Amino acid sequence: MDKVSFHLSLLSYLVASLSYFIYLAYRGPLVSTLAKWAVTFGLVCQTVTIGIRSSQTGHGPYTTSFEVALFLSWLMVVVYILTEWKYKIRDLGAFVIPLVFVVLLFSAFLSKDTTFVPESEIRFWLTMHRTLSITGYAAFSIAFAAGIMYLIQEHQVKTKKLGIMYFRMPSLEVLDNLNFKVITVGFPLFTLGFMTGSIWNTEMNLPFFSWDITRTLPLVVTWSIYCLIFFGRMAVGLRGKKAAQGAIFGFITVIGTYFLHIL
Amino acid sequence: MMSTESNLVLVGVSHKATPVEIREKLAFNQVKLKASLEHLVRCPEIVENIILSTCNRVEIYARVENSDNGIQLLKDFICDYHALSRGSLDQYFYSYRDNQAIEHLFRVSASLDSMILGEAQILGQVKDAYSTARDLSSTGLVLNQLFEKAFNVAKKVREETGISERGVSISSAAVELAKKIFEDLENHSVMLVGTGEMAELAAKHLISYGVKTVYVASRTYERAASLAQSLNGCALDFESFKEEIYRADIVITSTAAPTFIIHKKMIERAIHKRKNKPIFLIDIAVPRDIAPEVNELENVYLYDIDDLQNVVNANMEERQKEAESAMEIIKQEVTKFNDWFSTLDAVPTIIEMRNRAEEMRKNEVEKALKNLAHLSADDQKIIHQLTQSLINKILHKPTINLKKKTQSKDGHVYLQAIRHLFHLDD
Structure with a gap:
């Protein structure tokens, strides 16, 4: 289950990254809507992943390098959404979300083992x-x-x-x-x-x-x-x-x- | 397909092929406009009409009984109304029908046919022309719908293309740059060094975008004082501007000085005093007032007259490109409008109405015949014939009347009523 949600979030951020890039050049309302929904969906999936992982380990996602990358990319999206909501800088997503995608993609290659806390x-x-x-x-x-x-x-x-x-x-x-x-x-x-x-x-x-x-x-x-x-x-x-x-x-x-x- | 009973035509002259001497003779001022609309609306040939008269174009959009006659009539009307002979003017007129007329209106409203591509004024003028005509009831369903659609198309073009995004005058390009450096101009200040006409224009433009603090410096203090007064700013002694320049976020120079009057050192000091807050220097003097190496300083942006002109040229080209994507939108919208327009045609509505009735008849007869199995084939045939002739009799008068009524001014009301009552648009 956490694997599914993890991959869904990864895919969503990829879609969002591409949409934001397209939106830089082509101001179509559909593209921006797609980008927004993809980010939101990605965040929901990632929250599920973190929730499942935390219930398994019994602590927050901050001990192993995998957890740190997972948690960092999740917070990046949260901070991005708050910033976007407050300052309405429409193209910020084209620069933040690809970074989120890279961090999350990188985390996929890290060991999923847990450590004792x-x-x-x-x-x-x-x-x-x-x-x-x-x-x-x-x-x-x-x-x-x-x-x-x-x-x-x-x-x-x-x-x-x-x-x-x-x-x-x-x-x-x-x-x-x-x-x-x-x-x-x-x-x-x-x-x-x-x-x-x-x-x-x-x-x-x-x-x-x-x-x-x-x-x-x-x-x-x-x-x-x-x-x-x-x-x-x-x-x-x-x-x-x-x-x-x-x-x-x-x-x-x-x-x-x-x-x-x-x- | 347009119905033969309601043709859309357009007759006009525009800046593209008609010199201003002719255009001004053909223009309709506000008083003439109302009288003309009233005159045209009384013409039996003309079902609906709208007159658009601006300094760049005079156009009459009309729904007429017959296209060829309608076009001639409108040309005659424009000439007669201005007491001019048609012979010499014929070469200037253009006329479009149906699809082409729709496309032309969409292009005009979206400012693709304007002298300055993408300028915003024309849409307002089209709206005014429409509301004047509407107030005088010289429009009906088709032109109402067409013009409302044209406004939507213009909005869509504006939103989805960059047609009006880029400034195409020196002062608007300067304002745009200022807004890309400072965002909100309200809390920013401008300093004029020299009182050139262009500098004044640019300053006024900036003020209209919210700049509140204005300083004016000139070699002749009186000139500075009088310009400062008209701009609601404060005049500076020419020598003191060098010390005060750090106060300004935007500096516009336009002096007649033969050499540079602003050097790198001066701006370096200013930027230091400003704690690195950016400064935008606009040099519209020829010969230039500001040494070009000033632009090497961080947080300093220097544009001279050529730089601004290059920006304007690039913006023009960009608008041209955007016009192509705007045409795509317009083509799609013309098709959509046509689809709607074709529903106004009586024939398809009549066919649909009859098909609907026939469908019901068949269903009901078949249901009844199931319970009347003892009837012979001949008897069944009689029942079929009876119901068919009943349907024909019932629909005969409505069909004839509908055909007649759609040729009149309020024909669409009948068509829409029929479509609604028979649920033809489900």
């Missing part, structure tokens, strides 16, 4: 740590998409080559604001995730801040990048192209960190 308070801190961090990452993925859109739009306006995307995509201001707003949400969550992770470490009788070059360093780098974007804007007006590049680079380090963790 200790009971009680220790589990609480782990749940907090992973949920907060992954929600932060999902917000960063939206900033990543907004950053790519910003660079495309900025390039067109700057070089005076106004293609079809110039007309279809929102203004630089809207994209820059979106980038900042999602980072404003994502950065504190990620920071809290970082802190609760350290608490979990101590609960597990490890040092509060266990230093591991392959695991901790990338996290610190990621945190520093978003910290720079977050405070840089307020302090020195770090915005526009640099902020967009920062959001893209930041998300690449997020992905890199994940890979270093599962290696």
Whole structure:
């Protein structure tokens, strides 16, 4: 059952990705309706998958690398839907949903084994740590998409080559604001995730801040990048192209960190 | 297929083949328009009519008894009404019938026949022409339906193609760019450096899109002051604009200076003061006022007059392309309208009505004959004949009357009533 729902969600996101791409060039009402329904259906199926998996393992989907990818892609869709609903940026889907599809497709190749999670308070801190961090990452993925859109739009306006995307995509201001707003949400969550992770470490009788070059360093780098974007804007007006590049680079380090963790 | 009793025709002249000297002579002003519609509606040849008169076209759409006569009559009417002889004007008239007339109206309403492809004004003008005609009851079912359909088609074309998406004048292209940089122009400011006519026009355009704060700087302070007053802005001394430029989100330059007056350093300082908030520079002066390397700065967007002209040209080409997909939509809609139109024809309705009656007759007779098995074949035949002639007698008068009535002005009412009463559209 969870296999069926997993594959259905994968297929739905593929359909949605293609529809969003077509919608970039061809503004047909049918295409946008198809994209919306495909995303919604995909999310429902994925929620079922997560529900079944959690009832089997007895805890949330955040322990193995498979679960993390599953949970991240699910949260990306949730954050995307909320963003779309709030800001009505119609083409954001063309940049977020393909990413969701890739993350979910990747997870299909990971081991579906479960791991043991200790009971009680220790589990609480782990749940907090992973949920907060992954929600932060999902917000960063939206900033990543907004950053790519910003660079495309900025390039067109700057070089005076106004293609079809110039007309279809929102203004630089809207994209820059979106980038900042999602980072404003994502950065504190990620920071809290970082802190609760350290608490979990101590609960597990490890040092509060266990230093591991392959695991901790990338996290610190990621945190520093978003910290720079977050405070840089307020302090020195770090915005526009640099902020967009920062959001893209930041998300690449997020992905890199994940890979270093599962290696 | 159109019925022979109700032909749609169109006679007109437009900017495409008729010079303005002729068009202005043939135009109907508001007063003339009402009198003309009333005159035409009294013509026995003409069932319905609408006159569309704009500065680019004069067209009469009509439903007439006979196409050839109708077209001649309308041409004569236009010439006679303006007291002109038809001989010299004949070459300018175009006339279309049925499908072509429908297609033409759809193209006109969707602004595919406009001088500036995709401009929005024409739809309003067609709507006005329609509502004037409707108020004077010179329209009936067909033209009402046709024009309502034309408005829908125009809307569909606007929504589904990019025909009116792109600005095709320098100032509209500039506004579009400003909206792609700043989104909402309401909280943004514009600074005019120099008081050129084009700069003023662009500024007015920006103001109409919500820009509230306007600064004007000119070498002659009086000119700056007077323009600032008319734009509800504030005048600046020419030397101080260099220090104040950071306040503006959009800067439009149009001075007669022989060399660059805005350099990279100046904008670099401004952008620093603005904490990297973007700035949009529009240089419409020739020779240029702003050094081109300013565009190398991050968050600075510089467009000169040629850049804007290139944008306009590209937009024009794009509209042309979009016009092709718009034609696809129009072709489909013409077919759809025709399908509806053909239901207005009496003959198919009569056939359907008779088929329906015959079907019922057969069913009922067969049911009855099952209980009358003792009847001989001849007797059964008599029953068949009896019921058939009964149906014929009942439907005879309605058929004759329907044929007659569909040729009159309110024929469609009868047709629709019959279709409704006999459930022919199920």
